[in-house]
Amino acid sequence: MRRGPIPGSTGAVHPLRTYGDPVLHTPSRPVAAGDRGALPALVEDLYASMYAAHGVGLAACQIGVPLRVFVYDCPDDDDRRHRGHVVNPRLVRVDGVTVRGPEGCLSLPGLEAPTPRADLAVVEGEDMTGAEVRIEGTGYFARCLQHECDHLEGRVYTDRLTGWTRRRVLRKAAASN
Template sequence: MRQRPIPGTSGLVRTMTLLGDPVLHAPCAEVTEFGPDLDRLVEDMFATMYAAQGVGLAANQVGVGQRVFVYDCPDDEDVRHVGHVVNPRLVEADGYEVTGPEGCLSLPGLEAGTTRFDRAVVEGVDREGRPVRVEGTGFFARCLQHECDHLDGTVYVDRLAGLRLRRAKRGIRKAPWGQREQARAYTA
């Protein structure tokens, strides 16, 4: 088995897709071809996530409508989890429901209290097609649920209601990127 370099070191930083872009609001397609193109996508996603100082990134956040996400995220005990999942399925989300701050690289500068389960399990494969199972608790569970949502065409503000939703929409309208036609249509 060959040793891989640190994720993202050979990747290129891609342009971040912002709220309102249609690719963020449509379910992503299953990956059916494994090889150099998928390897390049995963490496570029790590590089992009690190450049944006995020803890997770879904492929549609860089304009690619495929079911892939990467992560480098601590749990509540500060244990670092680094990896990627291709064709992920959220198979378990349980435990306590916790409302905590959540942000998104596709909504830069915004954050809102969002309710998530404090335990999540995702199954899928790696970029070579080998089965993977990732279990997370606390903040890492939030990350896993957030990234799976992205691949289903959902952004965290879609989970908000009432005052939190109104505040998020107001923040979107005030954000420089919120002036784009696609983002304005989202907050109408």
């Protein structure tokens, strides 16, 4: 049984920043005590924006807010749904085999490339109230967690690509801007 409003139902949909925007290529700053009051609205806006764009994760920098916050609503490889948010996340463990799987990004709409990611990821941080959280993901969900943590470090998935694959995706990204 669901309690409370659906995440994002009271949030505003923001335009997404696209590849090349400086906020996507600059590490986000940690959420400080003075930022806490704005977190509930930010998390709601992130969910609303993610759902409007049909994504499975969204970092605050993707809506132009350079804070270390992301939301997710992502299945794992066993089709179990994982939904939540993380404030000041730290990717504390990546393990398992490296899988080169298809990856896209809401900030590079319509583009996708095989991107190497570890099959297990563990993220620690806080929720918007300051309570500690620890999230462990495998498969597709592990990919999502690593992808969103990369955003907060000022990286996009194309930074993990090499050679012809990287050139192809960046050429297409430049043509669509």
